[in-house]
Amino acid sequence: MTTPPYLTGHYTPTANEHTVTQLTIRGTLPPELTGRYFRNGHNPKPGDTPTHWFKGAGMVHGLRLRAGRAEWYRNRWVRTPAFHGAPYQRADGSVDLTASVAGTHVIEHAGRILALQEANLPFELSGELETLGAFDFGGRLRTAMTAHPKEDPVSGELHFFGYSAVPPHLTYYVANADGHITRAVVVDGAGPSLMHDFGLTRGHVLWLDLPVVFDPAERSGIPYRWSDDYRPRIGVMPRVGEPVVTWFEVAPSALLHVANAYEDADGRIVLDGPRYDRAAWESSWKWWVGAPGHPPVPLVGSVRHRWILDPVTGVAKEERVDDLVTEFPTINEDFAGAPTRFGYAVAMPGAGLEQYAVVKYDDATGARQVLPLGPERMPGEAVFVPAAGGGAEDDGYLLTVVSDLRRDNSELLVLDARDLGAEPVAVVELPHRVPSGIHGSWIPDRD
Numbered sequence: 001m002t003t004p005p006y007l008t009g010h011y012t013p014t015a016n017e018h019t020v021t022q023l024t025i026r027g028t029l030p031p032e033l034t035g036r037y038f039r040n041g042h043n044p045k046p047g048d049t050p051t052h053w054f055k056g057a058g059m060v061h062g063l064r065l066r067a068g069r070a071e072w073y074r075n076r077w078v079r080t081p082a083f084h085g086a087p088y089q090r091a092d093g094s095v096d097l098t099a100s101v102a103g104t105h106v107i108e109h110a111g112r113i114l115a116l117q118e119a120n121l122p123f124e125l126s127g128e129l130e131t132l133g134a135f136d137f138g139g140r141l142r143t144a145m146t147a148h149p150k151e152d153p154v155s156g157e158l159h160f161f162g163y164s165a166v167p168p169h170l171t172y173y174v175a176n177a178d179g180h181i182t183r184a185v186v187v188d189g190a191g192p193s194l195m196h197d198f199g200l201t202r203g204h205v206l207w208l209d210l211p212v213v214f215d216p217a218e219r220s221g222i223p224y225r226w227s228d229d230y231r232p233r234i235g236v237m238p239r240v241g242e243p244v245v246t247w248f249e250v251a252p253s254a255l256l257h258v259a260n261a262y263e264d265a266d267g268r269i270v271l272d273g274p275r276y277d278r279a280a281w282e283s284s285w286k287w288w289v290g291a292p293g294h295p296p297v298p299l300v301g302s303v304r305h306r307w308i309l310d311p312v313t314g315v316a317k318e319e320r321v322d323d324l325v326t327e328f329p330t331i332n333e334d335f336a337g338a339p340t341r342f343g344y345a346v347a348m349p350g351a352g353l354e355q356y357a358v359v360k361y362d363d364a365t366g367a368r369q370v371l372p373l374g375p376e377r378m379p380g381e382a383v384f385v386p387a388a389g390g391g392a393e394d395d396g397y398l399l400t401v402v403s404d405l406r407r408d409n410s411e412l413l414v415l416d417a418r419d420l421g422a423e424p425v426a427v428v429e430l431p432h433r434v435p436s437g438i439h440g441s442w443i444p445d446r447d
Contacts, residue, residue, distance in 0.1 A: 004290025006042070006053035006298070010378045010403040010436040013043040013056070014075065020431040023063075023070035027426035029414065030397065031068060032388035035444035036127065037399050037412065038062045039380060040106040040115060041437020043077070052220040053288040053298070057083050058103025058115055060129050061401070061434050063412060066445070070412075070428045076129035078102040078115045088119070097121045097144060098134040104147035105439040109158045110179025113443065116147040118163070118196060140181035143171050147439070148197040148257070153334050159205065159239075161187075163195040165214035165223070170195065172205065172243065185243045189235065194224040194254075199261030199271050200239075202337045206261050206271055207235035207245065212254050212281065220289040226278050228252070234316065236269055236309055248309045248316040254281045256302075259329035262339045268310050274327050274345070275305035275320075297348050299327045304345070304361070322368065325350040326359060328381035328439070332393050332417075342394045344382045344417070358382050358400060360420050371420040376405040378436050384417060385442045394418050397425060403436045410434040 007013060042056030050056045058078040064071040077083055082099045090096050100120030107114055114122040114135060122145055124132040136142070143162030150159050156177030163170050170190035174183040190207055192214040199206030211230040218225050232252050235245040254276040261271045276284065280301025286294035304322040326345035341364045347357040355372040358379050362368070373379050382398040390396055398415040412428040 002290070004049065004053075005287050005294055005296075006056070006290065007044065007049065009405065011042075011053075011298075012433075013046075013435055014059075014432060015046045017074070017076055018431055019072065019074040021072045023073055023431070024429040025068075025070055025426055026429070027414070027424060029065055029068045029070070029426045029428075030387065033065045033385065033397070033414065034067060035442060036062055036064055037383070037440065037442050038106045038113070038129070039401055039434075039437050039440030040078075040103055041435060042101065042103045043435055045077070045083075050221070051289065052222045054103070055101060055221045056103060058101045058117065059435075059437075060106050060115060060125065061437070062129050063428060065428075073428075073430055074129055075434070076125075076131070078123050078125070079131040080120075080123055080134075100134075103438070105441075107149065107151075107441050108443040109149070109151060109175070110177065112179060116145065116149075118147045119144050121145060137175060137179070137181045140184065141173065142184075145173075146196070146198070150198075150200040150336065151333070152200070153336055154202075157182075159200050161195070161198060163190070163193075165192045169193075170207065172237075187235075187237065187243050187245060189245050189247065191230070193230070196256045197258045197273075199258045200337055201261045201263050201269060203239055203263060204261075204269060205237045205239055206258075206269065207237065208255055208258075209233045209235060209247070210250075210254050211252050222288075226254070226281055228278075234271065234307060234309060236311065246311065246314070248307075248314065250307060250316050251318060253277060253305070255305075257327065257329055259304075259343050259345075260331050260336060260340050262337055264308075264339065267312070268308050270339075271307040271309070272321070272343070273305065273329055274302035276302050297350070299325065299348050300350070301325060302327050303351075304329075322361070323351050324353060324359060324368075324370075330382055330384055330398075332384045332386065332396060334386060335393055340393065342417075344384065344398060346379055346381060346400075358398065358415065358420060360394075360417070369420045371415070373402055378403045379413070380437055381439055382415070383440055383442050385444075392418075399440075399442060401430070401434050401437070401440075403433055405433075408433050 043059035044056040102115040170187040215225040414426040
């Protein structure tokens with residue numbers, strides 16, 4: 001039997017949990033990097049071969065940084081019912097929202113650390129990555145929760161949603177800065193699409209009702225397929241008031257991750273992120289399920305794209321922004337929902353690029369800066385951390401874990417977000433090679 005690609009190379013799972021203290025640092029960690037960097041990803045247990053990349057057990061890797069030291073590294077599986085073998089569906093056919101692999105993202109809100117997987121409830125973790133259990137916001141969360149909630153940088157509110165293949169297809173939630181759900185409404189008009197992410201501006205919520213839709217014939221365990229018969233739309237809904245959605249028809253495409261969304265000076269709504277056409281989606285899907293003829297990299301053909309939605313004309317304008325194959329877009333989250341100048345992403349080999357790289361975009365000048373990491377080195381999502389006292393949007397650091405196949409090890413790179421070409425600010429040597437993963441967060445210490 002051929003080993004699927006998501007269990008090989010950069011994605012080869014680690015078989016053990018580790019705790020290592022006092023890690024070696026090259027360079028100098030900035031003192032404001034006092035907190036925890038956590039990163040989630042799929043890491044099946046030894047002997048387990050999931051039918052889809054997204055079905056592998058979640059494992060969170062963490063580093064504790066303080067006062068210029070890397071005090072510890074540890075990695076822990078998220079111990080959910082699915083980790084222990086519980087099925088997603090109960091014997092009576094109902095869905096068990098706790099049967100999650102919790103392997104997509106890890107965030108902090110209102111003092112809680114949550115491991116996320118969009119088909120299920122969140123799982124709360126301790127600051128040392130021990131699993132505390134499923135979290136349903138005191139019984140107020142009665143659906144699954146997206147793995148891509150968005151925190152408003154002004155109010156501290158957490159905005160999120162649950163989507164479903166059966167009605168109601170979409171439910172929108174807001175939790176206040178103290179972690180209590182204050183709003184839960186069904187959003188009418190959405191269909192059974194795979195809604196991995198959404199957009200949040202200072203005034204609107206953007207829903208991605210695109211043509212990857214529920215299809216029970218898909219046997220990989222993720223029952224969604226591209227449908228040419230589904231009408232692709234982006235919905236715009238005000239954040240306050242009645243949940244009335246204005247739908248904009250767009251060209252057929254898929255979007256897994258939103259870089260940012262905002263209102264421009266003319267009152268139009270702008271959405272930015274890596275876009276897949278059908279060929280790119282289906283090629284990537286082959287890698288995700290280990291199908292014959294899969295590409296050598298997990299993400300194919302996703303290129304930076306922009307949608308401009310005009311509420312006056314009701315028309316959506318679309319434009320391709322760049323030709324590099326990129327994913328995992330990030331920004332300085334202090335500017336989330338507002339116009340941004342700078343964005344960051346991971347670039348895949350292709351479109352003339354021979355190595356994995358970290359990319360910085362400057363939308364004011366149209367320039368991009370590409371930092372290749374070297375042969376057989378793959379960076380993860382680059383998480384932005386503001387510098388102490390910094391005023392400019394890009395005044396800060398990018399944190400990314402690099403998988404190095406040649407040396408069979410990994411490092412945490414701390415890059416100067418102002419200039420990717422500069423030498424890394426610091427490099428933290430990790431005790432073993434960390435498999436390439438999905439999403440993570442910087443969680444600063446708070447008084």
